[in-house]
Structures are given as C-alpha cells and as structure tokens.
Amino acid sequence: MTVAIDRATGKRRGDRAPRPGLGQRLKHGYQKHWYAYAMIAPVVIVLGVLVLYPLVYGFYLTLTDANSLNTARTIGVNEIEATYKFIGFDNYADILWGETAYDRFWSHFIWTIVWTALCVTLHYTIGLGLALLLNQQLRGRTLYRLILILPWAVPTFVTVFGWRFMLADGGIINSFLETLHLPTPLWLEDTFWQRFAAIMVNTWCGVPFMMLSLLGGLQSIDSSLYEAAEMDGASRWQQFRYVTLPGLRSVGSTVVLLGIIWTFNQFAIIFLLFGDTAPDAQILVTWAYYLGFGQQPRDFAQSAAYGILLLAILIVFTSFYRRWLNRNDPQLAI
Amino acid sequence: MSTATPPEIKDDRPVTPQVLASSRLRPRGRGENSRGTSVVSHGILIVASLIALFPVAWLVFLSLGPDKDDYLHPGGIWGKMTLDNYTFVLQETKFFDWLTSTLIVTLGTTLIGVIISATTGYAVSRMRFPGYKKFMWVLLVTQMFPVAVLMVPMYQILSELQLVDNYLGLILVYCSTTVPYCAWLMKGYFDTIPFEIDEAGRVDGLTPFGTFGRLILPLAKPGLAVAAFYSFLTAFGEVAFASTFMLSDTKYTFAVGLQTFVSEHDAQRNLMAATAVLIAIPVSAFFYFVQKNLVTGLTAGGTKG
16 A cells, blocks of 8 residues: 555655645755765765875875974874975975986886786786686586686785795796796896786786676677577677677776776785885885885875875876766766 | 676586587587687686686695795605694784784774665665765765875874774774775665665655665665675785784784785795685685675676766
8 A cells, every 4th residue: 555655646766755835845855864964974974084184184295395204203202293394286396397207206107007008908808818718618617717716816915925935036937937948037126027027916816807797797698699690690700899899898898997996006916026125116006105104204295195196197097988988888877 | 877787607507418419410509619619718728727726826835845945946845744834823923813903803894884885875875965966976086096195194193093003993994995885886786676665664654764774774685795795805905004004013914914924034934825825715715605796796886876
C-alpha cells in the first residue's frame, strides 16, 4: 500500500516528499538537508582539517622561506619561535626559472613525464596482451590468472626489496647476464640503469591491475558482436580493431586515468629502490619528499611549492583528459 | 554517464577432448584456437607467469640462507637451508611490535574510513542538498592529491596537535586519503539499490538515519567490503607518511620496519627476506580472496559518476 501511494504521486529521487504548503515544504527541506549535512559532516570535518587546511597552510608556506631551522620547534625545554618570513612568489620563480632550475625542476619534470608515459603504455599494452590471451578458451586459464595476479597481491614494499636483492651488483640478474656474456650494468648506481630498473619494477607491479580490469572489460563485450563480425567476413585483426577496442573504451579510459595518476604519484617504488642514492632518478613526488624530509636543513617552503605545482599539473591534465573523453564519446563523462 | 560495470571474471568452460576434437572438423568459433596459436599462447603465458613468480620465489629462497651475503652467491644456500632467520625475526626483533602497530593503524583506518564514507556515500546518493556539486568536486580532486602536497603542512599541524608518533594521527592521515575514494565507491554502490526501499522505510516511519542503518546498510555489504579492502590495502602498503610520522621504532608499521634492517653500515638481508616473507604470505592470501571484488569496485567507482 505504501508503495502504491508513492507510485501514484510519481515522486522519486530527490523529490520524494509530498508538497502540501510552503511552510510544510520549508520544514521538509530543512529536515532533508539537516540529515544530509549530518551525514556528510564527518567527512567534511576530516577533509577540512586534514586536507583543506593543510592545503591552504601549505600554500602559505610556499610564499615564505620556511625550513627546519626557522620554524617553531622545541629543543629540550626551550621553545623556539618561528622566524621565517614572507617572500611572495620567490619560491615558484626560483623553482621554475631560477639559476639551477633545469637541474632541480625541469630535469625531474621531464623524467616524471617520460616515466609516466612509458610506464602506463607498458602497463596497458602488456596488460591488454595478457588479458586477450586469458580471454581465450585455454587449458589452465584460471591457474595462469592466479599466478599473474601475484605481483599485485604481494605488498609493494615487500616486492621492491626482493627486486633490490636481484638488481644488486652481483645479484641474480647480473650473474645471469654474465653467464650469457652480456654487459652487467650497475642497476642501482648508474643513472640510466636506475631509471631503467625503476620502470621495469613499476611495470612488473602495475600490469596485473590492468590485466584484470581489461579482462573484465573483454568479458563484458557482447559475444553476438563477434558473431556478426564473423558473418560479415571480418578477419581476427578487424574484429580486434572494430569490436574489441571500442568495447574496451569505457573500462580502458578509467584504468588509464587511474594508472596515470597512480604512476605520476608513485612514491614507494622509487623511494624504496634507491633511497637517497639516486638524485637523478627521482620523480617530482620523491624529489619533493627529499627536499622536505630527506635533507638537512629541511626545506619546507620549496617542498610545499613542488607539491602545489604537482597538484596544478594533475588538475590541468585531468580536466583536459575529461574534455577529450567527452568530445570523443559524450557517454563517458567520468 | 556510463554505469557499465565489468562483470565478474568467469571461470573456465570445460574443455573436453570431444570439444577439442570436433573443433578441428567444424569452422572455429570465437575463442577456439588452432593448435599453433594455442601453443604460442601457452608459451607466452608460461613465460609471463615465470616473470611474475620469480622475484617472489627468489625472496622466499633467499630467506632460507643463513648468511646476510647469501644473495650474492645463492648456489651455496642449497647446502645449508635453515629456518633460523624466521626464528630470529620472530624472537629477537620488534616483529610483533610492528605487527601490532600495523594492525592498529590499518584496522583503525578501515573502520573509521568505511563508517564515515558510507554515510557520506548514502547522503550523496540519495539527497540533493545545497553545495552538493561542490562537495562532489572536492571529493574528486582530493583523490588525486600527491602525498607531497600535504606532507609538510600535515606534519606541522600534527605536531601542533601532539599527534606525531601517534597511531590516531596516522589513522586520520590515511582516512583523508582513503575516504574520498571510498565515498565515491559507496555512492556508486548505493545508486544500484532501488530507491523504493528508502521510500517504503520512510513511509513506515523510519528517519533517514533509520532507513540507512536498518535497510540500506545490510543490503550494501558487498560495497562496504570493497571499500574496506581498499582502505586496508592502502593503509597497509603506505610508506611515505608512515616513515615520516612514526618516530619510535616500536610504533613502526611493517612498511617502515622492514627498512630498519638496512642501515648505512650493515644490511641484514637474510633477516629482511624472512620478515618480508612473513608479511607477504598472509596479505597475499587475503588479497586472493578479495581481488575479484576489488577490480570490479575500483573500475566501477571510476566509471560511475
């Protein structure tokens, strides 16, 4: 009976309450909003205190010359007042076009872009390849899938240490290369090979997620589409090009966006693989961490300024990505 | 707005010898391969599986060698395999302290994070209130915050609040990164629960809180589970905040504790390998149970708006 009443008035979603008079309506509105605000209040408080306020405060720090020597701190029983001062946009100017801007910012910026592009491309192509293989009728398919997920299942900080043992000079990888009479690079010391190793480890860690997501996407493609394509005489390649790839668009665009954001912000792999020993293999996130916490004196202002720049890059990128997606397919507004 | 959800990954259809034999007689259907293709597929998958397995298997192997430099001449391990590293780690190191703090931090994050993201997800799924759009936008943007943006100011704020080197501080920090994502995830899930249920509850005299607690939450268990797994795994694997905000070595989480085996002068790699294996086994086992739901949840949360 209750349901019948609702159906009869045809009110649904966001407009469920009946509307007698203005007073009643205001009261209802107040009640409805009161509940909504009460429900989102904890999140608003947590985000406000731990995200919004730090963000504003962090932005303020970028306009000062704060470091660990001039901020307020307690040494023993002595409380020392903060002595840093306001210097305007000097930090940004210094980072972006100061004297050593290339060595400190732009080289890391370029490497971060290269790192993100290479990693996500490798994740996607390898993940898609494996997903296509696993989507066939094949003996032992479930077993393969379980084994291939392993890199994702083991916590990153554990696997990175495993890789460090393998990549060490004299570790298994170099021993193996030696028996093949191939050169044995210093994976953890030489800049080029550090970067190579970082991409390799990150690819190893990131492929399983792509593979599983794309496998899910492949299985959601209606098989009658393939039958129709086959009736029309489409080759395997044409089926892939005109049925599989468009069918993966929705899942693919989401996982690529997630992948780009995660890889761009990937902290654990580079930090744990090299620690402080690889200034040239640091991406912007680990470099900002190094400025703020890895050196003495800690440069809080510059570290925070890097953070704000990173955030700006990501916001610009995401809005372009969304616009690009929407232009190609208005259905996919994420 | 797309609501496409990747379905669960199906298991094998049985491949009986008859099916294989008959496939040679009639034209191949989709997903059925000629012998050559099948051999190549198996070949690639076996190589990929070996690559996936090897680093982990190698870690397990090294953990059995008693000497800290065994990783340089692993052949020697065969002759002297021992579980000494494990007994040492369990008895002599701070392993159980780390276990305790990891559990406190991850479970705390999961509990607090899931509760507040569930109420938020419900509110944004069912109610349109002034400020709704702005709030959703804030949730979206916070999802892509790099750690470095907030690290310095968070450190300053937590030290003012006396929350550095404090479990609660770390839990709150983790909540600020997991909650926005979980709220989106939960909204996506609540959207799939028919609104008629709320209406029925409301007409029967329940308040919105009552409807939420008594009717919707029990129905949303799978969604809550995905959010819980996500929070758990995020908090478990996080390194940057944990190594900055936890100062005393009895309060380290595993991610930080594992690093203490390597100092400037000495690296006890055998102990490190054993600890890593001890950590990895239960987590991987747990992960295998949840992985299907996790993928569905993660990508669905992304495609749903």
